[in-house]
Amino acid sequence: MKIIIPFIVIFLYIQNVAYSQPAFPVEKTKSVITSGSQNTSSLNLTVTALIEALYVAGKTSMSLSPTITVELHDATSKAGIESRIGSLSTAGVGTFSFTSAVNGTPYYIVIKSVNTVETWSANPQSFTAGSLSYDFTTGVSKAYTDGSNPPMALHNGKWCIYSGDLNQDGFVSGDDFTGVDNDNTLFNYHPINDLNGDGFISGDDDTFIDNNNSAFIGKQIPPGVPSNTITYSGQTYNTVLIGTQWWLKENLNVGARINGTQNQSNNGNIEKYCYNDSLINCSRYGGLYQWNEAMQYVTTEKAQGVCPSGWHIPSNSEITTLVTNVGSDGNELKAVGQGGGLGSGTNISGFSALLSGSSASDGSFSDVANYGYFWSSTQYNITLSRLMTLDTFDNNIGQGQSNNANGFSVRCLKN
Numbered sequence: 001m002k003i004i005i006p007f008i009v010i011f012l013y014i015q016n017v018a019y020s021q022p023a024f025p026v027e028k029t030k031s032v033i034t035s036g037s038q039n040t041s042s043l044n045l046t047v048t049a050l051i052e053a054l055y056v057a058g059k060t061s062m063s064l065s066p067t068i069t070v071e072l073h074d075a076t077s078k079a080g081i082e083s084r085i086g087s088l089s090t091a092g093v094g095t096f097s098f099t100s101a102v103n104g105t106p107y108y109i110v111i112k113s114v115n116t117v118e119t120w121s122a123n124p125q126s127f128t129a130g131s132l133s134y135d136f137t138t139g140v141s142k143a144y145t146d147g148s149n150p151p152m153a154l155h156n157g158k159w160c161i162y163s164g165d166l167n168q169d170g171f172v173s174g175d176d177f178t179g180v181d182n183d184n185t186l187f188n189y190h191p192i193n194d195l196n197g198d199g200f201i202s203g204d205d206d207t208f209i210d211n212n213n214s215a216f217i218g219k220q221i222p223p224g225v226p227s228n229t230i231t232y233s234g235q236t237y238n239t240v241l242i243g244t245q246w247w248l249k250e251n252l253n254v255g256a257r258i259n260g261t262q263n264q265s266n267n268g269n270i271e272k273y274c275y276n277d278s279l280i281n282c283s284r285y286g287g288l289y290q291w292n293e294a295m296q297y298v299t300t301e302k303a304q305g306v307c308p309s310g311w312h313i314p315s316n317s318e319i320t321t322l323v324t325n326v327g328s329d330g331n332e333l334k335a336v337g338q339g340g341g342l343g344s345g346t347n348i349s350g351f352s353a354l355l356s357g358s359s360a361s362d363g364s365f366s367d368v369a370n371y372g373y374f375w376s377s378t379q380y381n382i383t384l385s386r387l388m389t390l391d392t393f394d395n396n397i398g399q400g401q402s403n404n405a406n407g408f409s410v411r412c413l414k415n
């Protein structure tokens, strides 16, 4: 079976998706400074921040140049308005370009990464003449504190962002050991678990989780930050800001399950397929929807379709914006644990994509754990519509088209 499976997968994949060249220039550069998405009206934030475990390992600089996310949050509502992914130098300096921020308006600056504690600037900061610099390392007073703990860790004279929140729940606790311990035991390597950046997953990485767990370290945020969850049809969904787009962080799982041998129909009820006709797969991966059902029988781009009120099925060009915002690196979209080798998900964007597979019009299911397919609301022609594809093998992001009768995942985008 192990020899046969890849051939089956490739065959089904070719059958399912008529592939086309991406309609956008392929942009491999992750640094936001050199990104093609930068426009003339963007504002540049130069931030200085050191990540605790990397700085302790490197002693006078970080042991590697980390990828982080910087968010700007409205000073009054505290809501996130834009997030940008980029790198810090080993000295901790990085420049991030924002397209929706304006001069003279104060914003909180928020630093996130896959294995650190979310850290906010002590106060809102404003851009002047297109630029703003903020250095978190020079004093504990540079980060927001709710008084529970110092909001950063002091190492070798510099204030550092706490390491150790690997599951990004806002606390450093026992749950955060899981990935490190698994990699340590199985001799696997996922970058998220290499806290000190020495190329190995070992007990040294546990140390930071251990210490911060004992000290009850967690994120400290100003009062009134809006919840990043919504409830729709009895289920709670998380939301994530990528660039200026708010995405649902999980595949939609709404409607009544029908068998893959039946067609979803324009009957006033939302219907879904669950992989292998098993309800538990809908809980894990979300539902699979034929294009017309996903769109609720309209063909307009950005239609609400089966999405909650105030949300819609993304257009192909909105997906292209997402692709640009992650530097065309599909691994940044995949959840940690999805994909293998060159295709291992890093989830740097927080999009948390799963390789949920597909259904075909003959009632068969295929590709789970190998491919994830996400419908757009853009038609290619009368029978095919555009979609985004992620796979287990590499970091490619496909933007092809496929038959409307196939069942794929749906990710909703906020209007």
Ligand SMILES: [Ca+2]
Pocket: 164, 165, 166, 167, 168, 169, 170, 171, 172, 173, 175, 176
């Ligand atoms: Ca945690």
Ligand SMILES: [Ca+2]
Pocket: 193, 194, 195, 196, 197, 198, 199, 200, 201, 202, 204, 205
């Ligand atoms: Ca390590």
Ligand SMILES: [Ca+2]
Pocket: 264, 265, 266, 267, 268, 269, 270, 271, 293
């Ligand atoms: Ca229906």
